[in-house]
Amino acid sequence: MKLTISKNKLNDAIQQVAKAASTRPAIPILGGIKIDVNHQFVTLTASDTDISIQSFITVEQEDIINAQVEKPGSVVLPAKFFVEIVKKLPSEEVSIEVGAQYQTIIRSGSTEIQMVGLDPEEFPILPSIEQDDILQIPGDLIRSMIRQTVLAASTSEQTPILTGVLWRLHESELKFIATDRHRLASRTTKVDVDSNYNFSNIVISAKTLNELSRLIPDQNTLIDIVVADNQVLFKMDNVLFYTRILDGTYPDTSKIIPNVFETELVLDTKKVMDAIDRAYLMSREEKTNIVRLATMEDGQIEISSSSTELGRVTEQLEAKEMKGDPLRIAFNSKYMLDVLKVIDSEQLFFGFTGPMRPIIIRPMDHDFSMYVILPYRTTV
Known part of the structure; x- marks a missing residue:
């Protein structure tokens, strides 16, 4: 040569x-x-x-x-x-x-x-994949869907299936789901594909998806995606990216997501993110990441954290909307910040069904993403 x-x-x-x-x-x-x-x-x-x-x-x-x-x-x-x-x-x-x-x-x-x-x-022979059914999705959309879901994937190899992101295609709607059993992220989008073409339980490693995301061209080119029995192929300009599908069955997460809430809040995304970020600095020193949220009678909410060595952070925010029962709840502020940083909406909906039930977070601007965080069992 x-x-x-x-x-x-x-x-x-x-x-x-x-x-x-x-x-x-x-x-x-x-x-x-x-x-x-x-x-x-x-x-x-x-x-x-x-x-x-x-x-x-x-x-x-x-x-x-x-x-x-x-x-x-x-x-x-x-x-x-x-x-x-x-x-x-x-x-x-x-x-x-x-x-x-x-x-x-x-x-x-x-x-x-x-x-x-x-x-x-x-050298290993590359997988041979039948390219009968092809999904075409804009590169920036795939990158966005990856960014908004991989944050909830597990990093523990004790449950390998949870280190991946579930891909599900049903009636021309593509859905990504990731969970580590403490939090969940989901993102959906409509795709231009034959409605008879469906798949489920396609789980791709979150680490692999992050690598794929870095390869996607900045210009908004279409990515061809081919799903086979145990491989997925991504075709981008002059690059072919093959990944193995994780073995196992992804757990059914639909049962943990409530549809009726005892307390509902609508908050300004940037203001609540900044307040939790400040509280996180104190909780991080305590190595717990615990931040507390409480509703007040005047339509305000209180966000607080404390450290036995440093002291306490307390901040009040005005809710855009507040409905339902009074609430005091504690959660992992790092998990919450991960969510708030990837949601592209100026206002957020928070749904609560009690201090020990999952917290539901949705953007107010659209309905194609949703997040769940399990609260901490603590005195609040």
Whole structure:
């Protein structure tokens, strides 16, 4: 294999795929980036078997020559070193030549680097996915849905299914749900797809979705999504992103969400977020994150936290609306702030069914997201 390629194009492609290379590979090949070269494309691939990312560089595109291919071929190079060295090469062009036993020479300007390559035949074969049904969703919408739900996914591997986000498609409505049993986030959107095309119990790791979100182009391009038996494929411009579906059945979360409330509040998003943020500083010192909310007779609410060493924070806010029974409740302020930071609405609805029942939070501007936080059992 021998080619000369634009350093910027090569570096961009490496950055896109490198996240899929294993940092502690069980076998060396999983810690590498595979390079396939022909006269049409230079293709880079990385895979840790859970996720696989493939990036394509077109050799010649609209009269712009990105690469000159003298000899097609393939090699696998160690990702950790390859990622760092290409960024630091001195020239705008990079020459890569692979010789016997996959010994690879990389030249750029006056720099020459010799690397020990690996046999590309040992590299994992990418999943074969039937592309009969395709979801097309704008990239910024997918990114937004991920951001507004991954916050509630579990970080404990004791329950692997809860480390993911549930995807459910029913009658042209796509819904994301995440929960760690202490909080829940859901987000829905209408999609332009045949109403007979449905799926459920598609659970994708929250960590994987965060990596996907970073790859989605800033320009609002359409992302093609293909769901298979145990894999989901995301197609973006010149990138293919494969992820394994988590094994197991996601729990039914519908039973924990009440529809009737004993107390209802409508609050200004920024004001309640700022007040809880200030209270969080005190509760954080106590290492509990406990903040208390109480309704007052004059239509005000009181937000407070305390520390045995530092003292107490108390703040009153005027509710936009208040209905129902008096309420005193305690909750994890970190969980609440996570929610308030991702809701894109100027006012929020809070629904309560008692001091030990789930807190429901919904934006007032729309009805396509909803959050649940379980309160703390404490004297308030």
